[in-house]
Amino acid sequence: MKKSYSTLVNKKDIQSIAIGGFDGMHIAHQKLFENLDENGAIVTIESGFSNLTPKRFRQEYTNLPIYYYVLDNIKYLEGKEFIKLIKEEFPNLKKIVVGFDFCFGKNRKYCVEDLKELFNGEVIVIEEIKNNDIAIHSRYIRDFIKNGDIKKANEFLGKKYKIVGSQIKGQGLGKSDFVPTINLQIEDFLLPKEGVYITKTKIKNDIYNSVTFIGNRVSTDGSYAVETHILKDDIQTTYNKVEIEFLNRIRDNKKFDNFKDLKEQIILDIKEAKEFFN
Ligand SMILES: Cc1cc2nc3c(=O)[nH]c(=O)nc-3n(C[C@H](O)[C@H](O)[C@H](O)COP(=O)(O)O)c2cc1C
Numbered sequence: 001m002k003k004s005y006s007t008l009v010n011k012k013d014i015q016s017i018a019i020g021g022f023d024g025m026h027i028a029h030q031k032l033f034e035n036l037d038e039n040g041a042i043v044t045i046e047s048g049f050s051n052l053t054p055k056r057f058r059q060e061y062t063n064l065p066i067y068y069y070v071l072d073n074i075k076y077l078e079g080k081e082f083i084k085l086i087k088e089e090f091p092n093l094k095k096i097v098v099g100f101d102f103c104f105g106k107n108r109k110y111c112v113e114d115l116k117e118l119f120n121g122e123v124i125v126i127e128e129i130k131n132n133d134i135a136i137h138s139r140y141i142r143d144f145i146k147n148g149d150i151k152k153a154n155e156f157l158g159k160k161y162k163i164v165g166s167q168i169k170g171q172g173l174g175k176s177d178f179v180p181t182i183n184l185q186i187e188d189f190l191l192p193k194e195g196v197y198i199t200k201t202k203i204k205n206d207i208y209n210s211v212t213f214i215g216n217r218v219s220t221d222g223s224y225a226v227e228t229h230i231l232k233d234d235i236q237t238t239y240n241k242v243e244i245e246f247l248n249r250i251r252d253n254k255k256f257d258n259f260k261d262l263k264e265q266i267i268l269d270i271k272e273a274k275e276f277f278n
């Protein structure tokens, strides 16, 4: 099994693991982690499609060490081979925690009953965790985000949906014709539906109330942009890392016939965001 990330914890010390994809580190994932003991670890099988909590950001949502394995390297294994590798990786493993729908190995033909049979230790299977009768899964959270339903996404995540990017140069119009904005380049993260959102923006150790526009600037140059206006301060410098937390959605992206109308709308958006924070 090829590990693609290393932590400082010695794998010989690990006695319990939770296994899965864990994109989002959502409420149900956290329930699995609660069943790990102090010598526990998270074993993440990377499919390459993680865009809620891309791999390099996942560790911030847990104190447990995370070990990453590439799905393509292990998906052809028979059940016995999978367990053998797990035991080679974690020689003192006593407990495995998975969800009710966990399957593994060749054609995903091995599931929880096989795991119980093949692993000579404790296997804890967590029943399906729901939020108001709807099952919590990363795929549903992705749908909420794509539809702009940030409140639902946050409810299912158990935290605010966050993207991380770096500042890039904008058109230079914001400051002169509208309001100053930080233009962002975002990689790896799933972007919410086009529109205007109430957000918090974190730069270094400071957190600012903000409004964020996502979408094609159909009223100006037409290009796709993610840009944030900080409600309080005029942020001047270029920062490498900017984090945006989504709290609520204000409206859809819209084409305005002139800059005056767009500016008036932006002022209304800012007013709505300020009221939200008050
Ligand atoms: C709160 C807010 C709402 C916005 N709404 C729209 C919009 O509905 N339609 C649009 O085409 N552009 C919208 N924009 C983007 C502006 O067109 C953009 O800020 C302007 O073109 C300046 O871009 P620049 O920062 O690259 O100079 C919005 C920007 C902000 C900050």
Ligand SMILES: Nc1ncnc2c1ncn2[C@@H]1O[C@H](COP(=O)(O)OP(=O)(O)OP(=O)(O)O)[C@@H](O)[C@H]1O
Pocket: 019, 020, 021, 022, 023, 028, 029, 032, 097, 098, 099, 100, 101, 102, 126, 127, 128, 129, 130, 135, 136, 137, 138, 139, 140
């Ligand atoms: N709602 C849930 N209730 C209980 N266990 C869950 C739930 N969702 C996921 N799990 C378990 O968490 C682990 C990680 O699963 P996985 O990464 O597939 O999460 P997911 O949210 O179901 O993702 P996806 O929607 O992409 O399938 C697995 O062991 C899985 O069985």
